[in-house]
Amino acid sequence: MLRTPRYGKKNRQLYNKAIEKKRQKYICPQCKTKKLVRVSYAVWQCKKCGFKMAGGSYTPFTETGEIVLRMLGEL
Numbered sequence: 001m002l003r004t005p006r007y008g009k010k011n012r013q014l015y016n017k018a019i020e021k022k023r024q025k026y027i028c029p030q031c032k033t034k035k036l037v038r039v040s041y042a043v044w045q046c047k048k049c050g051f052k053m054a055g056g057s058y059t060p061f062t063e064t065g066e067i068v069l070r071m072l073g074e075l
């Protein structure tokens with residue numbers, strides 16, 4: 001969390017939102033448990049089954065990524 005008067009209100013809010021999303025745990029697509037955590041920039045790993053995947057920088061699934069997956073499924 002940024003708690004300074006610097007960078008302007010909007011930028012601080014955007015930053016805080018991104019950090020909040022980053023720290024959240026997500027559902028692993030392989031074992032369906034809520035153990036998916038961010039290990040590195042855009043790299044997500046499941047703490048239960050060890051499943052590793054590349055995703056968004058702050059969330060494992062991005063809006064664009066979902067559109068791409070839907071397109072691939074239709075093909």
Ligand SMILES: [Zn+2]
Pocket residue numbers: 028029030031032033035046047048049050051
């Ligand atoms: Zn898993």
